Amino acid sequence: MSDTETLYAQFLARMAEMSYLASAAAALDWDMETCMPEGGAEARGKVVGYLAGAAHDKAVSPEFEDVLSRLKEEADRGNLDALRSAIVGRAWKSLEREKKLPGDLVREMADLCSASHHVWVQAKETADFRLFLPNLTRIIALKRQEAGLIGGGNSPYDALLDAFEPGARTDTIDAVFRPLRIFLASFIQRLAGSAHVPDQAAARIPAPTELQARLVRLAAGAIGFDFKAGRLDTSAHPFTCKFHPGDVRITTRYDEKNFVDALTSVIHESGHGLYDQGLPAEHFGTAAGEACSYGIHESQSRLWENLVGRGRPFWEFLLPKLQAAGLAAGVEPDAFYRSLNLVRPSFIRVEADEVTYSLHVCLRFDIERELIEGRLEAADLPAAWNAKMSDYLGVVVPDDARGVLQDVHWSGGLFGYFPSYALGNLYASQLFETAKRELPGLEDGFRRGEFRPLREWLADKVWRHGAVLTPAEIVSRATGSPPDPAHFIAYIEKKYGEIYRI
């Protein structure tokens, strides 16, 4: 082997070790949220914290930095092919970020987040924000410290955004979200004034948990989630967790009064799962085998959940299957479709319809930014949250369980993550519009349960690239134009204009 080859092999071996630690940590996280008895929480926190610290130590070790910096020079001299150069470039960027974070901070954050999960669960169960406040206060303090240490950008929040959406800036997101929020807030007023508001009841199908579990499994399998390379379990908050492209775990929860809740959440998580299962396993552990960004990840879940899973063609396929299982007897397809797409401002983000959803995200973006910029303190969160809910969505939050405590993210230290959800909506519309144009008869196929053409298109345009391209490059190459919220706005106007006849 040439020196460069030897160096690259050393780099891959070290990357593999870090990926093993990350894979173990992912498995422990999954277990924590699906299986672990409460007696395991304290020790688990220490184990997860230790693994996170070990991964960080490895990532910033002088040995790794030496190998990586020599490879970076080779890349800069043009001695690596494009793929390797991109892999090394991405690793270099991560190293520069990681080096700024002391191991003690990383370890404290991991310990704290692990311990905070159960505290958040309890606080949410009892709708008691004060229970969670001490943990949240410390988490925010550490995130501010992290943002300060990483630096760069006009706002300290930039440093946190960049971890989820490479290249995203507080300013540019604000420039997209502000008009989006204004459009959506005014659009929901127009919908509310329509004389053709769908009937809420038509899509509310009660079903026992076990039957729901069987049917959501059927739906996930139909769109292509591979159960030989994954599982579907139950947790308080639905999520997707990748240990490896060959082992991707999705979760949901069941409401016996409302089957569609579990169904849409499973289609959503399956969208994440398809992406994770579709990442190139041969590049596992490097940027070429990782997801591009959280926004692109969310574009996949939202595309399947909304563009496919809340469309007429999908339900022409699925509704007869539910009816064959004894559910939704006599439900009329058009009323069902309209009901499924009822727009109603509500308290809970994950239960929100397609139109109001992004308003929930705009709220979180504003609040996180203020928290990290030091303009808002944890103790004042409930008041700030409730005021914005009233302002953006026009709803009065009845308690903190249905307000500031609703999401798991902050207990896990995930600040800067939420904007990905709205970016995902925007990317998803743009991608799906292109897929429909390039694949004539795509939606007719859905009616017959044929989802393979869409999967293959996404695999080619998105999945196979791993994180070698930036989010903007993925979207631009796939659709022929840079990311633009106009596609999402046009989609919303057309779809909901028809349903509400406005």
Added chain:
Amino acid sequence: MSDTETLYAQFLARMAEMSYLASAAAALDWDMETCMPEGGAEARGKVVGYLAGAAHDKAVSPEFEDVLSRLKEEADRGNLDALRSAIVGRAWKSLEREKKLPGDLVREMADLCSASHHVWVQAKETADFRLFLPNLTRIIALKRQEAGLIGGGNSPYDALLDAFEPGARTDTIDAVFRPLRIFLASFIQRLAGSAHVPDQAAARIPAPTELQARLVRLAAGAIGFDFKAGRLDTSAHPFTCKFHPGDVRITTRYDEKNFVDALTSVIHESGHGLYDQGLPAEHFGTAAGEACSYGIHESQSRLWENLVGRGRPFWEFLLPKLQAAGLAAGVEPDAFYRSLNLVRPSFIRVEADEVTYSLHVCLRFDIERELIEGRLEAADLPAAWNAKMSDYLGVVVPDDARGVLQDVHWSGGLFGYFPSYALGNLYASQLFETAKRELPGLEDGFRRGEFRPLREWLADKVWRHGAVLTPAEIVSRATGSPPDPAHFIAYIEKKYGEIYRI
């Protein structure tokens, strides 16, 4: 802090890190056998192998050796209290063992065993030993290498035994097992000649899996397994896995034709689980928080499974509960008890009755010894197995799934483990005999579902000592005399003499 205190704190911190790696590995093992989809196997093997290697590297690192050897000197000079001295002594013994094993060997073994699990499952499913042969051949080669590197004793098998039963020697186990085997082989002949063989059918209670799952959970809870510090799941081979005393996982499997199969396996695993949950959490990560030995561990599971769970008093408590759940209608308690204790030579160790069980273990002891001593090769295993089954138990093995492939242990590299099962039987009888003597009315309490007195007795005599005492010390202190198979033999002769009226 004094120098000694500082040194001891450093030692504890390093021990804690190793315990975190072990806890993570345990969680991944559990997941592998209860949850993991097949697509995850290959990557999981690498992750588990990496963690095992990392734990080994840490255990034999010069830094740890330096701290430990200085502490060992302090202990030898009498500068540590008895507990610390025992903890340090046990760690020192482990280090001396680990140092003899190169990291590459440890890593290869972990990788190989992880990859071999699925191969073994497949081979067992198709009763095709040849599928498993290449993996098993390599595993045996590595175990021979390990035994040779560790050395000591009269037989290389001693080195493997010592990992499971500290101080056990091939010679001394042979000296116990040989007469035990002769007694049991002759005793089952006497039972076979009885005119009062129990009716096999009376204890065969069919039940749907879900009902079984509910009832075994009830039984485990009744004897004291704490579901806030543990779980019960399904796997191909029942096992217990401790991540921490606060998170102990037990598993079983269900046969819809025979509820008692799952029930007895759950009582068995709950016995392990009670011990693991009862270990002193404050000493987690040191010998004072670990189980004493595999033989002592097995004494706990066998005590609950057989001495309690196959006794009349336990079933006077449980049978009415089954009947209330709609099972075992009209089953007569005495016929049930006799049927539950039917002695019949069979193929499968884990399904064997109390009398023939130890014969299965004697067979594995003989075979493992020959394999490790180089007098038997993997390819000749089926023939050797089948010959001994005929010799010891008088049965003709119909296929390798019900023969040499039946147990998971060898696919996991566990050689030297099996003798613990028979040692556990011996210890269990001796302990239970003492408990009954010291706690008048103990078995009357069982009839009323009162198992706390036995748990408290075991906690005091066994659990709280962790691995600070040797197996022989635990038994001697608890019972007033050293381990002696005569207690087991007397118990078997009395119980089965009555049932079979011989």
